[in-house]
Amino acid sequence: AQTVTQSQPEMSVQEAETVTLSCTYDTSESDYYLFWYKQPPSRQMILVIRQEAYKQQNATENRFSVNFQKAAKSFSLKISDSQLGDAAMYFCAYRSFGSGGYNKLIFGAGTRLAVHP
Amino acid sequence: NAGVTQTPKFQVLKTGQSMTLQCAQDMNHEYMSWYRQDPGMGLRLIHYSVGAGITDQGEVPNGYNVSRSTTEDFPLRLLSAAPSQTSVYFCASSRAGSYNEQFFGPGTRLTVL
Numbered sequence: 545a546q547t548v549t550q551s552q553p554e555m556s557v558q559e560a561e562t563v564t565l566s567c568t569y570d571t572s573e574s575d576y577y578l579f580w581y582k583q584p585p586s587r588q589m590i591l592v593i594r595q596e597a598y599k600q601q602n603a604t605e606n607r608f609s610v611n612f613q614k615a616a617k618s619f620s621l622k623i624s625d626s627q628l629g630d631a632a633m634y635f636c637a638y639r640s641f642g643s644g645g646y647n648k649l650i651f652g653a654g655t656r657l658a659v660h661p
Numbered sequence: 662n663a664g665v666t667q668t669p670k671f672q673v674l675k676t677g678q679s680m681t682l683q684c685a686q687d688m689n690h691e692y693m694s695w696y697r698q699d700p701g702m703g704l705r706l707i708h709y710s711v712g713a714g715i716t717d718q719g720e721v722p723n724g725y726n727v728s729r730s731t732t733e734d735f736p737l738r739l740l741s742a743a744p745s746q747t748s749v750y751f752c753a754s755s756r757a758g759s760y761n762e763q764f765f766g767p768g769t770r771l772t773v774l
Contacts, residue, residue: 548703577759589704589751589765596760635703639759646692646711647759648719651703 546571548638550652557626558660564611565621565655567636575641578612578619579649584632592634595619597641623657631659663687667752667766674742674773682737682769684752690764691757693735697721697748698768704751710735711757742773 547570557563569578580592595603595612602610607627611620623630633654640647668683686693694709706719708727716727724746726738735754739746752766 553701587749587768589753591762594760594762641759646694646709646717648694648706648709649704649763651705653701653703 546573546576546638546640546650548636548650548652550636550655552655553653554656554658556658556660557623557630559626559628561626562622562624563626563657565623565634565636565657567619567621567652569617569619569636569638571617571638573640577639577641578610579637579639580608580610580619580621581635581637581651582630582632583635583654584629589635593621626659628659628661631657633657665752665754665764665766667750667769669769670767672769672771674739674771676742676744676773678742680739680742682739682750682752682771684735684737684766685733686735686752686754686764687733688754688764689732690754691732692763693729693752693754694719694763695725695727695735695737696751696753698751699748707737707750739771744773747771747773 549568576597578595582590593605607624609622635654636652638650665686695707696704710716710729750769753763755761755763
């Protein structure tokens with residue numbers, strides 16, 4: 545069974561600085577998807593970024609980028625130029641590629657990010 | 662386009678009571694699912710559906726029932742509430758396929774006394 549581990553329960557960063565959130569996962573599959581979700585105090589789950597395991601190029605979405613190390617089974621999220629609105633809980637998630645049918649999202653326990661002015 | 666809606670936003674139940682959490686989506690998504698979020702544990706899948714009339718169990722299905730009579734609606738029923746079911750519940754929907762983004766509802770905070 546696949547597992548996702550986020551070893552940093554809490555992180556903090558100064559506004560305009562860069563922060564990296566860690567995520568490791570365990571799987572025997574070769575094809576899969578990885579996601580980072582943001583959950584602000586409003587509780588809404590928001591997709592930040594996703595990565596296909598078969599792509600070597602790291603995904604980037606504006607100030608958010610990932611460092612995907614497939615051999616090490618590591619998928620960290622880098623937030624550049626941090627803003628007050630980035631303060632939230634961040635969840636790393638894994639999803640099997642699958643050949644059809646439903647594949648569940650497997651979430652890590654989350655990292656709470658505080659942004660200080 | 663309202664996306665995924667959930668009602669109620671908050672609910673307090675007594676042990677043994679039953680209730681239904683409502684979920685609806687207006688994006689014509691094939692897949693719908695229910696998760697619960699507990700402190701320190703992330704989100705865990707309760708039940709899911711790949712289309713009208715088709716449902717299956719997720720990781721933590723005990724104490725919950727679902728049905729899907731239409732593409733739009735996917736209610737979650739608590740048969741006899743227990744304090745262990747105190748949690749935040751999220752409904753999500755997506756197009757078929759693992760790559761596609763899951764859209765989440767705003768969540769329901771349930772407390773069972």
